[in-house]
Amino acid sequence: MQARHIDNGYRLTYYAEQSIVCCIECGTVGKVENEHQYRIESERKVWCAKFVCKHCQLSLVKNEDQADWVGQCNLIGDCPCSFCGTQLTANEEIISSYKQALPSTIAIDCSNCGKTNTVPVERANKYQRYDARLAIDADFGFLFSYKYPADLAKFGHLIRTI
Template sequence: MNTRYLDEGFPLLHWATEVEAVCPKCNEVGVFSGNPYWKDWHATFFCHGCSHSLQTDRDGWHGPVLGMGRRPCSTCGHQWVRVEKVFDDASKINGESTKSKCPQCKSENEVSLKFTRTEPTDHAIDPFFGLELALKEDTRHGTVWAYGATHLEQLKLYTSAQLREGDGTKWSYFTRHPKWLKTSKNRKMVLKAISKLEKRLITNKGSG
Protein backbone atom coordinates (compact mmCIF):
# COMPACT_ATOMS: atom_id res chain seq x y z
CA MET A 1 0.00 0.00 0.00
CA ASN A 2 1.29 3.48 -0.83
CA THR A 3 2.10 5.64 2.18
CA ARG A 4 1.96 9.07 0.49
CA TYR A 5 0.10 10.82 -2.31
CA LEU A 6 0.96 14.31 -3.52
CA ASP A 7 -2.05 16.16 -4.89
CA GLU A 8 -0.77 18.47 -7.63
CA GLY A 9 -4.05 20.37 -7.74
CA PHE A 10 -5.28 19.17 -11.13
CA PRO A 11 -8.99 19.66 -11.87
CA LEU A 12 -11.09 16.71 -13.03
CA LEU A 13 -10.85 17.80 -16.69
CA HIS A 14 -7.10 17.19 -16.57
CA TRP A 15 -7.90 13.49 -17.11
CA ALA A 16 -10.52 14.04 -19.83
CA THR A 17 -8.05 13.71 -22.71
CA GLU A 18 -9.04 10.05 -22.90
CA VAL A 19 -12.47 8.86 -21.76
CA GLU A 20 -14.13 5.46 -21.95
CA ALA A 21 -17.88 5.82 -22.48
CA VAL A 22 -20.94 3.81 -23.44
CA CYS A 23 -21.92 4.10 -27.10
CA PRO A 24 -25.42 5.61 -27.56
CA LYS A 25 -26.00 3.35 -30.58
CA CYS A 26 -25.03 -0.14 -29.40
CA ASN A 27 -24.18 0.18 -25.67
CA GLU A 28 -20.68 -1.15 -26.23
CA VAL A 29 -17.62 0.76 -25.04
CA GLY A 30 -15.95 3.48 -27.06
CA VAL A 31 -13.21 6.00 -26.39
CA PHE A 32 -13.07 9.79 -26.51
CA SER A 33 -9.82 11.49 -27.41
CA GLY A 34 -9.56 15.24 -27.21
CA ASN A 35 -8.64 18.46 -25.47
CA PRO A 36 -10.80 19.44 -22.47
CA TYR A 37 -9.45 22.97 -22.10
CA TRP A 38 -11.73 25.75 -23.25
CA LYS A 39 -9.27 27.50 -25.60
CA ASP A 40 -9.07 24.35 -27.74
CA TRP A 41 -12.14 22.39 -26.62
CA HIS A 42 -12.66 19.42 -28.93
CA ALA A 43 -13.05 15.66 -28.89
CA THR A 44 -13.85 12.69 -31.08
CA PHE A 45 -15.57 9.49 -30.00
CA PHE A 46 -15.16 6.11 -31.65
CA CYS A 47 -17.13 3.02 -30.62
CA HIS A 48 -15.14 -0.22 -30.52
CA GLY A 49 -18.34 -2.18 -31.04
CA CYS A 50 -20.24 -0.61 -33.95
CA SER A 51 -17.75 2.08 -35.15
CA HIS A 52 -20.22 4.87 -34.36
CA SER A 53 -18.43 8.21 -34.13
CA LEU A 54 -19.07 11.64 -32.64
CA GLN A 55 -17.26 14.96 -33.07
CA THR A 56 -17.68 18.11 -31.01
CA ASP A 57 -17.68 20.31 -34.12
CA ARG A 58 -20.52 18.28 -35.63
CA ASP A 59 -22.60 16.65 -32.91
CA GLY A 60 -24.48 18.11 -29.97
CA TRP A 61 -24.98 17.24 -26.32
CA HIS A 62 -26.42 13.75 -25.76
CA GLY A 63 -26.52 13.84 -21.98
CA PRO A 64 -29.16 14.96 -19.48
CA VAL A 65 -30.67 18.44 -19.64
CA LEU A 66 -32.86 20.42 -17.28
CA GLY A 67 -35.95 21.86 -18.93
CA MET A 68 -37.54 24.84 -17.18
CA GLY A 69 -40.49 27.07 -18.03
CA ARG A 70 -43.50 28.92 -16.69
CA ARG A 71 -46.61 30.66 -17.95
CA PRO A 72 -49.91 32.04 -16.64
CA CYS A 73 -52.73 29.51 -16.77
CA SER A 74 -54.66 29.83 -20.03
CA THR A 75 -57.90 28.90 -18.26
CA CYS A 76 -57.96 30.72 -14.92
CA GLY A 77 -55.01 33.10 -15.24
CA HIS A 78 -53.21 31.71 -12.19
CA GLN A 79 -49.52 32.59 -11.98
CA TRP A 80 -47.58 30.46 -12.45
CA VAL A 81 -47.90 27.09 -14.17
CA ARG A 82 -44.30 25.89 -13.75
CA VAL A 83 -42.24 23.05 -15.18
CA GLU A 84 -38.85 21.89 -13.95
CA LYS A 85 -37.96 18.50 -15.40
CA VAL A 86 -34.79 16.55 -16.14
CA PHE A 87 -34.61 14.80 -19.52
CA ASP A 88 -32.08 11.96 -19.62
CA ASP A 89 -31.07 12.32 -23.27
CA ALA A 90 -31.00 15.72 -24.96
CA SER A 91 -30.77 14.13 -28.40
CA LYS A 92 -34.18 12.49 -27.97
CA ILE A 93 -36.19 15.52 -26.84
CA ASN A 94 -39.24 15.95 -29.05
CA GLY A 95 -40.14 19.63 -29.24
CA GLU A 96 -39.45 22.53 -26.90
CA SER A 97 -42.58 22.44 -24.76
CA THR A 98 -44.48 20.10 -22.48
CA LYS A 99 -47.87 19.94 -20.79
CA SER A 100 -48.37 20.77 -17.13
CA LYS A 101 -51.45 21.09 -14.92
CA CYS A 102 -52.37 24.37 -13.30
CA PRO A 103 -52.08 24.03 -9.50
CA GLN A 104 -55.24 26.16 -9.12
CA CYS A 105 -57.80 24.82 -11.64
CA LYS A 106 -56.01 21.61 -12.75
CA SER A 107 -56.37 22.43 -16.46
CA GLU A 108 -53.53 21.43 -18.76
CA ASN A 109 -51.25 24.10 -20.20
CA GLU A 110 -48.60 23.94 -22.88
CA VAL A 111 -45.43 25.34 -21.30
CA SER A 112 -42.41 26.39 -23.39
CA LEU A 113 -39.09 25.16 -22.03
CA LYS A 114 -35.53 26.40 -21.97
CA PHE A 115 -32.86 23.73 -21.63
CA THR A 116 -29.55 23.73 -19.80
CA ARG A 117 -27.04 20.91 -19.45
CA THR A 118 -27.11 19.05 -16.18
CA GLU A 119 -25.57 15.93 -14.63
CA PRO A 120 -26.94 12.76 -13.03
CA THR A 121 -26.56 12.34 -9.27
CA ASP A 122 -23.39 10.28 -9.63
CA HIS A 123 -21.83 12.75 -12.16
CA ALA A 124 -20.58 9.75 -14.17
CA ILE A 125 -20.84 11.21 -17.69
CA ASP A 126 -18.26 12.47 -20.14
CA PRO A 127 -17.76 16.27 -20.32
CA PHE A 128 -18.01 16.51 -24.11
CA PHE A 129 -21.34 14.87 -25.01
CA GLY A 130 -22.71 13.68 -21.68
CA LEU A 131 -22.50 9.97 -22.48
CA GLU A 132 -22.57 7.47 -19.62
CA LEU A 133 -19.08 6.49 -18.49
CA ALA A 134 -18.05 2.87 -19.02
CA LEU A 135 -15.87 2.86 -15.91
CA LYS A 136 -18.38 3.13 -13.08
CA GLU A 137 -19.09 0.83 -10.16
CA ASP A 138 -21.85 1.27 -7.59
CA THR A 139 -21.14 0.85 -3.87
CA ARG A 140 -23.38 1.18 -0.83
CA HIS A 141 -22.22 4.78 -0.40
CA GLY A 142 -22.14 5.96 -3.99
CA THR A 143 -20.59 5.39 -7.41
CA VAL A 144 -16.87 5.02 -8.00
CA TRP A 145 -16.02 6.16 -11.52
CA ALA A 146 -13.16 7.30 -13.73
CA TYR A 147 -12.67 8.70 -17.22
CA GLY A 148 -9.94 6.31 -18.31
CA ALA A 149 -6.82 4.38 -17.32
CA THR A 150 -4.67 7.32 -16.21
CA HIS A 151 -7.49 8.83 -14.16
CA LEU A 152 -8.27 5.47 -12.57
CA GLU A 153 -4.60 4.91 -11.72
CA GLN A 154 -4.42 8.27 -9.90
CA LEU A 155 -7.65 7.54 -8.05
CA LYS A 156 -6.19 4.24 -6.88
CA LEU A 157 -2.95 5.87 -5.70
CA TYR A 158 -4.89 8.54 -3.82
CA THR A 159 -7.26 6.06 -2.20
CA SER A 160 -4.53 3.68 -1.05
CA ALA A 161 -2.27 6.40 0.39
CA GLN A 162 -1.97 6.68 4.16
CA LEU A 163 -0.81 10.30 3.86
CA ARG A 164 -2.31 12.73 1.35
CA GLU A 165 -0.51 16.00 0.70
CA GLY A 166 -1.08 18.92 -1.64
CA ASP A 167 -1.93 22.58 -1.95
CA GLY A 168 -5.60 22.05 -1.12
CA THR A 169 -6.81 24.35 -3.90
CA LYS A 170 -10.58 24.40 -4.34
CA TRP A 171 -10.17 23.42 -7.99
CA SER A 172 -8.37 20.19 -7.18
CA TYR A 173 -10.27 17.08 -8.21
CA PHE A 174 -9.36 15.31 -4.99
CA THR A 175 -10.28 18.28 -2.79
CA ARG A 176 -13.77 18.19 -4.29
CA HIS A 177 -14.27 14.46 -3.67
CA PRO A 178 -17.34 13.49 -1.62
CA LYS A 179 -16.49 12.68 1.99
CA TRP A 180 -17.33 8.99 1.68
CA LEU A 181 -14.60 8.60 -0.96
CA LYS A 182 -12.00 10.29 1.21
CA THR A 183 -12.56 8.59 4.53
CA SER A 184 -10.14 5.81 5.52
CA LYS A 185 -12.94 3.54 6.78
CA ASN A 186 -14.19 3.16 3.19
CA ARG A 187 -10.73 2.61 1.67
CA LYS A 188 -11.10 -1.14 1.29
CA MET A 189 -14.53 -0.78 -0.33
CA VAL A 190 -13.34 1.87 -2.80
CA LEU A 191 -10.23 -0.11 -3.74
CA LYS A 192 -12.39 -3.15 -4.38
CA ALA A 193 -14.52 -1.12 -6.79
CA ILE A 194 -11.40 0.25 -8.49
CA SER A 195 -10.09 -3.29 -8.94
CA LYS A 196 -13.29 -4.21 -10.78
CA LEU A 197 -12.93 -1.17 -13.03
CA GLU A 198 -9.32 -2.03 -13.84
CA LYS A 199 -10.47 -5.37 -15.26
CA ARG A 200 -12.82 -3.55 -17.65
CA LEU A 201 -10.29 -1.05 -19.00
CA ILE A 202 -9.77 -0.88 -22.76
CA THR A 203 -7.30 2.05 -22.61
CA ASN A 204 -3.74 1.72 -21.35
CA LYS A 205 -2.21 3.13 -18.21
CA GLY A 206 -0.02 6.12 -18.81
CA SER A 207 -1.85 7.16 -21.99
CA GLY A 208 -3.55 10.53 -22.39
Protein backbone atom coordinates in the same frame (compact mmCIF):
# COMPACT_ATOMS: atom_id res chain seq x y z
CA MET B 1 3.67 34.77 -6.67
CA GLN B 2 1.21 32.45 -8.38
CA ALA B 3 -2.49 33.23 -8.17
CA ARG B 4 -4.70 30.88 -6.18
CA HIS B 5 -6.81 28.28 -7.95
CA ILE B 6 -10.43 29.27 -8.25
CA ASP B 7 -12.89 26.40 -8.23
CA ASN B 8 -15.13 26.81 -11.26
CA GLY B 9 -17.38 23.84 -10.45
CA TYR B 10 -15.83 21.29 -12.81
CA ARG B 11 -14.33 18.10 -11.48
CA LEU B 12 -10.87 16.96 -12.61
CA THR B 13 -12.23 14.55 -15.24
CA TYR B 14 -13.45 17.61 -17.15
CA TYR B 15 -9.83 18.45 -17.96
CA ALA B 16 -8.75 14.89 -18.90
CA GLU B 17 -7.17 14.36 -22.31
CA GLN B 18 -8.88 10.96 -22.60
CA SER B 19 -11.93 9.45 -20.93
CA ILE B 20 -12.85 5.77 -21.16
CA VAL B 21 -16.60 5.56 -21.73
CA CYS B 22 -19.27 3.12 -22.91
CA CYS B 23 -20.82 3.79 -26.31
CA ILE B 24 -24.52 4.60 -26.02
CA GLU B 25 -25.27 2.90 -29.35
CA CYS B 26 -23.64 -0.53 -28.92
CA GLY B 27 -22.36 -0.61 -25.31
CA THR B 28 -18.72 -1.30 -26.18
CA VAL B 29 -15.88 0.54 -24.49
CA GLY B 30 -14.37 3.51 -26.31
CA LYS B 31 -12.54 6.71 -25.57
CA VAL B 32 -13.31 10.39 -25.75
CA GLU B 33 -10.28 12.38 -26.88
CA ASN B 34 -10.03 15.97 -25.70
CA GLU B 35 -7.68 18.71 -26.78
CA HIS B 36 -7.19 22.41 -26.40
CA GLN B 37 -7.11 24.41 -29.60
CA TYR B 38 -5.76 27.91 -29.50
CA ARG B 39 -7.36 30.41 -31.85
CA ILE B 40 -4.69 32.94 -32.78
CA GLU B 41 -7.10 35.42 -34.33
CA SER B 42 -9.21 35.62 -31.18
CA GLU B 43 -6.39 34.80 -28.73
CA ARG B 44 -8.52 32.39 -26.76
CA LYS B 45 -8.50 28.74 -25.87
CA VAL B 46 -11.16 26.38 -27.25
CA TRP B 47 -11.83 22.96 -25.76
CA CYS B 48 -12.58 20.32 -28.42
CA ALA B 49 -13.56 16.68 -27.98
CA LYS B 50 -14.34 13.80 -30.29
CA PHE B 51 -15.64 10.26 -29.95
CA VAL B 52 -15.64 7.57 -32.64
CA CYS B 53 -16.78 4.08 -31.70
CA LYS B 54 -14.61 1.41 -33.30
CA HIS B 55 -17.47 -1.10 -33.19
CA CYS B 56 -20.55 0.75 -34.50
CA GLN B 57 -18.85 3.87 -35.99
CA LEU B 58 -20.92 6.32 -33.92
CA SER B 59 -19.16 9.68 -34.27
CA LEU B 60 -19.68 12.69 -32.01
CA VAL B 61 -17.93 16.08 -31.94
CA LYS B 62 -17.80 18.96 -29.49
CA ASN B 63 -16.25 22.25 -30.57
CA GLU B 64 -17.20 25.88 -31.15
CA ASP B 65 -19.65 25.04 -33.94
CA GLN B 66 -21.20 21.77 -32.76
CA ALA B 67 -21.97 20.23 -29.38
CA ASP B 68 -23.41 16.72 -29.56
CA TRP B 69 -25.00 15.55 -26.31
CA VAL B 70 -26.33 12.03 -25.65
CA GLY B 71 -26.86 12.20 -21.89
CA GLN B 72 -29.70 13.45 -19.76
CA CYS B 73 -31.23 16.82 -20.42
CA ASN B 74 -33.75 19.17 -18.87
CA LEU B 75 -36.65 20.77 -20.70
CA ILE B 76 -37.64 24.18 -19.39
CA GLY B 77 -40.34 26.68 -20.23
CA ASP B 78 -42.78 29.14 -18.76
CA CYS B 79 -46.02 30.86 -19.69
CA PRO B 80 -49.07 32.31 -17.93
CA CYS B 81 -52.03 30.08 -17.09
CA SER B 82 -54.64 30.41 -19.84
CA PHE B 83 -57.44 30.41 -17.25
CA CYS B 84 -56.30 32.60 -14.32
CA GLY B 85 -53.03 34.21 -15.52
CA THR B 86 -50.71 32.67 -12.88
CA GLN B 87 -47.16 32.26 -14.16
CA LEU B 88 -46.40 28.56 -14.80
CA THR B 89 -42.88 27.14 -14.94
CA ALA B 90 -42.05 23.78 -16.52
CA ASN B 91 -38.89 21.87 -15.64
CA GLU B 92 -38.87 18.24 -16.73
CA GLU B 93 -35.92 15.85 -16.75
CA ILE B 94 -35.47 13.56 -19.75
CA ILE B 95 -33.44 10.44 -18.97
CA SER B 96 -31.64 10.26 -22.32
CA SER B 97 -31.75 12.62 -25.27
CA TYR B 98 -30.09 10.17 -27.68
CA LYS B 99 -32.40 9.08 -30.55
CA GLN B 100 -35.38 10.35 -28.62
CA ALA B 101 -37.77 12.94 -29.95
CA LEU B 102 -37.99 15.57 -27.23
CA PRO B 103 -41.46 17.00 -26.65
CA SER B 104 -42.09 20.62 -27.56
CA THR B 105 -44.83 21.07 -24.94
CA ILE B 106 -45.53 19.73 -21.44
CA ALA B 107 -48.92 19.59 -19.69
CA ILE B 108 -48.86 21.27 -16.25
CA ASP B 109 -51.59 21.77 -13.67
CA CYS B 110 -51.93 25.33 -12.38
CA SER B 111 -51.28 25.61 -8.64
CA ASN B 112 -53.84 28.43 -8.34
CA CYS B 113 -56.89 27.21 -10.29
CA GLY B 114 -56.02 23.53 -10.83
CA LYS B 115 -56.64 23.60 -14.60
CA THR B 116 -54.27 21.80 -17.00
CA ASN B 117 -52.22 23.99 -19.34
CA THR B 118 -49.84 23.23 -22.18
CA VAL B 119 -46.46 24.92 -21.68
CA PRO B 120 -44.01 25.22 -24.61
CA VAL B 121 -40.55 23.95 -23.60
CA GLU B 122 -37.03 23.88 -25.01
CA ARG B 123 -33.76 22.25 -24.05
CA ALA B 124 -31.81 23.92 -21.30
CA ASN B 125 -28.19 25.01 -21.69
CA LYS B 126 -25.40 23.41 -23.72
CA TYR B 127 -24.31 21.06 -20.90
CA GLN B 128 -27.79 19.71 -20.77
CA ARG B 129 -27.89 17.76 -17.51
CA TYR B 130 -24.27 17.59 -16.43
CA ASP B 131 -24.00 16.96 -12.70
CA ALA B 132 -20.52 16.59 -11.21
CA ARG B 133 -21.84 13.90 -8.84
CA LEU B 134 -22.88 11.60 -11.69
CA ALA B 135 -20.37 9.23 -13.30
CA ILE B 136 -20.76 10.72 -16.77
CA ASP B 137 -18.46 12.28 -19.31
CA ALA B 138 -18.63 16.07 -19.29
CA ASP B 139 -18.32 16.39 -23.06
CA PHE B 140 -21.07 14.09 -24.37
CA GLY B 141 -22.90 12.61 -21.37
CA PHE B 142 -21.61 9.04 -21.79
CA LEU B 143 -21.40 6.81 -18.74
CA PHE B 144 -17.82 6.12 -17.71
CA SER B 145 -16.82 2.51 -18.31
CA TYR B 146 -16.10 1.91 -14.61
CA LYS B 147 -19.79 2.50 -13.93
CA TYR B 148 -20.45 -1.04 -15.20
CA PRO B 149 -19.47 -4.26 -13.33
CA ALA B 150 -15.80 -5.14 -13.81
CA ASP B 151 -15.04 -7.72 -16.48
CA LEU B 152 -11.32 -8.45 -16.79
CA ALA B 153 -11.65 -9.74 -20.35
CA LYS B 154 -13.34 -6.48 -21.32
CA PHE B 155 -10.62 -4.33 -19.78
CA GLY B 156 -7.81 -6.51 -21.20
CA HIS B 157 -9.27 -5.94 -24.66
CA LEU B 158 -9.55 -2.22 -23.87
CA ILE B 159 -5.87 -1.89 -23.04
CA ARG B 160 -4.84 -3.62 -26.28
CA THR B 161 -7.17 -1.74 -28.67
CA ILE B 162 -7.34 1.80 -27.35
